[in-house]
Amino acid sequence: MFSTRNFNRSKPVLFILILFPSLLWAYQFVTGNLGVNPIEKLMDELGLMALRLIIITLMITTLSNIKPLKSIVVLRRMIGLFAFYYVCLHFSTYIVLDHFLDMKFIIQDIIKRPFITFGFISFLFLIPLASTSTNNMIKRLGFKLWKKIHYLIYLVAILASMHFYVLVRADKTEPVIYMGIIILLLLHRIFKKLTRPQLAQ
Amino acid sequence: MKILSSEITPYKTYLNRRKFIKSSLASALLATVSSSVFANHDSNSSVYNKYLNENDKLNSYEEITTYNNFYEFGTHKKHPHLNSGNFKPRPWSIKIDGLVKKPQTFDLEKILSNVTIEDRVYRLRCVEAWSMVIPWQGFQLSELIKMAEPLSSAKYVQFVTVFRPEEMPGQQKRTIIWPYREGLRMDEAMNPLTILATGLYGHEMPNQNGAPIRLVVPWKYGFKSIKSIVEIRFLDTQPETSWETLAPWEYGFYANVNPNVNHPRWSQGTERRIGEFKRRETLMFNGYEKEVAHLYKDLDLTKFY
Numbered sequence: 001m002f003s004t005r006n007f008n009r010s011k012p013v014l015f016i017l018i019l020f021p022s023l024l025w026a027y028q029f030v031t032g033n034l035g036v037n038p039i040e041k042l043m044d045e046l047g048l049m050a051l052r053l054i055i056i057t058l059m060i061t062t063l064s065n066i067k068p069l070k071s072i073v074v075l076r077r078m079i080g081l082f083a084f085y086y087v088c089l090h091f092s093t094y095i096v097l098d099h100f101l102d103m104k105f106i107i108q109d110i111i112k113r114p115f116i117t118f119g120f121i122s123f124l125f126l127i128p129l130a131s132t133s134t135n136n137m138i139k140r141l142g143f144k145l146w147k148k149i150h151y152l153i154y155l156v157a158i159l160a161s162m163h164f165y166v167l168v169r170a171d172k173t174e175p176v177i178y179m180g181i182i183i184l185l186l187l188h189r190i191f192k193k194l195t196r197p198q199l200a201q
Numbered sequence: 202m203k204i205l206s207s208e209i210t211p212y213k214t215y216l217n218r219r220k221f222i223k224s225s226l227a228s229a230l231l232a233t234v235s236s237s238v239f240a241n242h243d244s245n246s247s248v249y250n251k252y253l254n255e256n257d258k259l260n261s262y263e264e265i266t267t268y269n270n271f272y273e274f275g276t277h278k279k280h281p282h283l284n285s286g287n288f289k290p291r292p293w294s295i296k297i298d299g300l301v302k303k304p305q306t307f308d309l310e311k312i313l314s315n316v317t318i319e320d321r322v323y324r325l326r327c328v329e330a331w332s333m334v335i336p337w338q339g340f341q342l343s344e345l346i347k348m349a350e351p352l353s354s355a356k357y358v359q360f361v362t363v364f365r366p367e368e369m370p371g372q373q374k375r376t377i378i379w380p381y382r383e384g385l386r387m388d389e390a391m392n393p394l395t396i397l398a399t400g401l402y403g404h405e406m407p408n409q410n411g412a413p414i415r416l417v418v419p420w421k422y423g424f425k426s427i428k429s430i431v432e433i434r435f436l437d438t439q440p441e442t443s444w445e446t447l448a449p450w451e452y453g454f455y456a457n458v459n460p461n462v463n464h465p466r467w468s469q470g471t472e473r474r475i476g477e478f479k480r481r482e483t484l485m486f487n488g489y490e491k492e493v494a495h496l497y498k499d500l501d502l503t504k505f506y
Contacts, residue, residue, distance in 0.1 A: 035267075035268070035278075035279070036263075036264045036267055036268035036278070036475055036476075037268060037278070037331060037473065037475055039473070039478075040331070040473075098480075099480070100479055100480070105468070105470075105471075108468070109468055112463065112465075112468075113465060113466060113467075113468075114465065115466065166466075167466070168276075169276070169466075170272060170276055170376040170377050170447065171272075171276040171374065171376040
């Protein structure tokens with residue numbers, strides 16, 4: 001049995017572990033150690049990290065259904081906010097480094113290219129989630145409304161994985177694995193809701 | 202196209218760089234087998250910089266050999282460099298068939314003894330909106346076509362990459378339908394810009410760049426420049442090509458570099474030159490408009506992309 005305290009204690013370590021890659025890539029970028037096409041590499045790494053963190057937040061909810069891991073849910077907010085952090089870095093790399101704030105070009109890119117459209121909408125949906133991720137906001141909105149807003153994470157996850165799927169040219173194994181995990185996690189929630197409606201959150 | 206030889210890397214510097222690369226351990230190994238290819242090497246510096254713009258700078262050997270799209274060795278850019286060590290580019294032969302006087306198989310050595318290897322520095326523009334400047338060594342495809350003696354009914358040329366899943370780990374997975382196939386219209390194939398390259402930076406062609414012999418068509422997106430060719434077929438109808446078969450709405454048969462024809466994944470208006478920070482404008486036909494635009498004067502390039 002892991003207590004809430006156990007999980008809370010792991011937070012500082014987890015914080016550093018999840019923050020570390022971004023610092024490393026920033027350092028490698030500045031020192032020219034991010035390979036032959038560093039802007040592309042930076043964007044790919046940041047985006048992949050964000051997608052993985054989004055999936056982890058979904059996993060945490062599922063894991064918290066297992067009795068001994070019930071308290072793991074206290075880690076969810078931090079990881080969710082880190083996902084937003086990586087999405088922001090990913091998006092600003094695209095805007096600033098890749099396209100040098102050429103807004104006309106960027107807007108066209110977002111409209112015309114489905115994979116960028118998916119990614120951009122996913123990013124937009126994350127904003128209300130991130131900005132309501134405080135205890136105070138839960139109180140102000142009421143748990144029920146807050147919960148409704150946070151259902152957006154399902155859309156975010158699906159769009160983000162589609163963003164990745166469409167981007168890949170030929171070998172779609174990795175994006176398909178992520179999509180599969182997301183679908184399984186969603187099915188588990190639907191199943192739970194149907195079989196034990198009183199327990200479903 | 203303007204040429205200011207003072208503005209681009211002069212041939213001498215290139216030769217020096219070549220010496221430098223040859224002195225490194227890995228390339229010393231390569232250099233031991235390279236003598237045959239350069240038997241007829243013509244090191245004429247005016248040929249070398251004939252096709253460059255004044256703001257083009259050579260990409261480094263490292264850039265050219267560690268950032269590749271060659272799905273036969275894996276789908277990541279670094280995979281060809283990492284996974285091509287077991288590939289054996291010698292001995293090699295090319296099968297010539299289809300609409301020719303006599304179908305036959307040429308040993309690579311025989312082909313090379315009949316041609317003169319030239320330096321050709323070309324811009325390479327990938328459909329993924331990045332580009333490089335690469336000093337190839339090779340010979341005009343037209344020379345091989347003359348050796349092949351195609352019939353007058355031959356209107357297209359198809360190329361096929363070698364299929365060796367035991368040496369090319371990417372082929373063990375069905376990412377695309379193997380073997381890789383590409384094609385050109387006969388007049389494109391005969392154009393003097395179109396070469397079969399056998400080396401780069403004065404080396405034998407590295408495995409990850411398409412050893413021992415590959416096509417280079419500088420006014421088309423990189424995927425047209427098929428690598429490690431084992432078969433050339435002459436046809437009277439437009440051949441199927443790998444990327445077009447996989448996603449015809451994205452990749453056409455012609456695949457001419459064209460900033461005005463959009464691609465669903467990448468804007469083709471700009472590109473990142475590897476090694477540069479800011480994007481640059483993509484040029485019509487990758488800057489070879491003067492040499493090739495006449496080939497397409499009756500073609501709707503938005504329809505035949």
